Amino acid sequence: MNPLIFTTILMTVLLGTMIVMMSSHWLMIWIGFEMNLLAIIPILMKKYNPRTMEASTKYFLTQATASMLLMMAIIINLMHSGQWTITKVFNPTASIIMTSALAMKLGLTPFHFWVPEVTQGISLTSGLILLTWQKLAPMSILYQISPSINLNILLTMAVLSILVGGWGGLNQTQLRKIMAYSSIAHMGWMTAVLVYNPTLTMLNMLIYIMMTLTMFMLFIHSSSTTMLSLSHTWNKTPLTTTLILITLLSMGGLPPLSGFMPKWMIIQELTKNSSIILPTLMAIMALLNLYFYMRLTYSTSLTMFPSTNNMKMKWQFETKRITLLPPLIVMSSLLLPLTPMLSILD
């Protein structure tokens, strides 16, 4: 793509999310979502093959439906409250419709079906933007309407998302689908605590974005999109096998790494609000996630996967430039000792 056009379209994606995050008028928020959706379509379609076109079409259809539902919720809110300001949504019908619309945009169950298919059809860099940046805008709106969200619906969607994200990722060998199911599960964790303490949602979002960025950049660096291809990275850059190990275990939520911090805080916040069964279930279902992360680390870093001798050599493409990888790796594994600092948050 022409670099000038590509820059313009990428900046419009950023502008769309920024408009969503800083507007105080519901109509501007809807315009921001539409601008975001419109501009990300050519980014998803960077290569012109049928898979990317199908993935872009699926993404467009689901997100456009979600925007329509959002608009209907906005108008019902307008009818009952008479104003367009972003506050909590007072009418229960509008609140439920808006929650469903934002859940469709995030990829929560039962609207999760597009996430693995769209992520699989696009290139690794586009998948990176899709799974990290595109989650910011809907989550910021959920944060702003969080006092009025119907707890039953949100918690049901969250728990089912964690279950589907864990269970669905078990049979996958394609790395992009694994990251997609990981995204569904993490969105479930984030929305579970939204009503109780929205700050932890933002914390979880921040750490999730760092870890997902790291994982995708490691995949881009080793040019691998399948588990088999990833298991040959010991041949190209042995150091990345250790980094993949650390980052994957951090995503699984294991203690000395920073991925444990959001899960710990979320479980603590939920138990403070006298719900015991829910965080127990969530923690148990996170084990499913951990299982397929560990399978990835097992095949990549801990063992040399059996293959024929001519497959052991990895094709050496020219080294792709990966931005900010060392800081990201450090941040996605070593942040746990900073947990007491969370007390300064609101």
Next chain:
Amino acid sequence: MMTYIVFILSVIFVVSFVGFSSKPSPIYGGLVLIVSGGVGCGIIMNFGGSFLGLMVFLIYLGGMLVVFGYTTAMATEQYPEVWVSNTTVMGVFLLGLLMEVMLVLYVLKSEEVGVVFKFSGVGDWAIYDTGDSGVFSEEIMGVAALYSYGAWVVIVTGWSLFVGVLVILEVTRGD
């Protein structure tokens, strides 16, 4: 009948929307879009918005729909689908018509209708001129406000349209 003109126009509006939502060929979709545009213009004008109604006819029907009609005519197939040609299309159209008829009967018969919001029968559709609109018409003031207080909206929507053109060109360019 004139007191209920908005209600009648809105029924025709919904029926034409059902007409193109049942997905005949785009040419016929454009046909009912013309009808719905004209009827929508009538609805707006009944609320006092003559300028906006004119804009609908000029810009929407006379600009955008004309371009749509030309491009669809260039890309049309030999036997385009009408509402009666395909059983599925006809079934969906009749289903939409049936639901609209049931809704209209419900509104006409009962005193109060409360689906998502309450409105009391057909009487709510009649326009009451409460007066006190001042010297200037409200909607012209609204259009003027769009360019003064709402400058940010103009910038954002203008940029969206520009990027929309870039996106469409980029998507259809192919390799």
